[in-house]
Amino acid sequence: MAAVVRLQSLQGLRKASTSVISRRAINSSSKKCESKIPEITFAPPPKTNWVSYGFDYKDKTIDRNVTKNTLFMTITVMMVFGGFLLSYLPDPQLRDWTQREAYLEIRRREELGLPHIDCNLVNPANIVLPTDEELGDTEIII
Template sequence: MASLIKLRQMSLLQRCALNHVYKTHLKNARNISTSKKNSDTAAAACETSKEDKNWVSYGFHYDNKTDDTNVHNASYFFSVTLCIVFGGFFWTYAPDAHLRDWAQREAFLELRRREQAGLPPIDPNYVPPSTVCLPSDEELKDIEIII
């Protein structure tokens, strides 16, 4: 968000050129010190109270305090409230994409069905032994069998 706002401002080359002109103008200017009259000091005090001297930009607008504050608040609202809060809410309460809950429910249903039928929870002969073809001892010879 900040980069989009910064892109809207002038290019880097334009800012460098203006900065160079401003610095050369200050070098050529000479300061004259005079004593201030009471009316000048009162006018100067009124002018400085309107301007906020201690304002530090958030980095969105360097010239306008209200625009800078508004864009700062908007970017934090969108990033924190919408992305983190609503994103976390959606991620927490989203449907189960990997079907973990479904597999657990199916396992409980299968266990209940086997208990009601009087069968053991897990059948030791999951595959019927008559359909399995095992090699004989002569075919195995010296092969070590690890169970």
């Protein structure tokens, strides 16, 4: 019960403090208190040193604009559109053609009943192998 009484007293203090803070003085007199403020003219801002990007050494805005346009054209046009063109160019190494020819050759060999790759691709009679005496003690690794 004592805690409830303390809370109520704290709320009363808060209300009293906010009412004091929220009061403000109202000035209804003529404008005697106002003084004229002289108009101050400020000096123009000093020109800062700038480093040119190499497109124009006299005008900063032209230099910046040409730099931005150059970067835009380089990145967008060359990289994006260049990559697009390269991806849709015809096959320069003829990979598609060789694969198509391989499928046609496999179909032809299957229709004739031949294996896909002949084990005697090179005629064994045309191969000249060394004799055992010519080999001697040479180690043969297979």
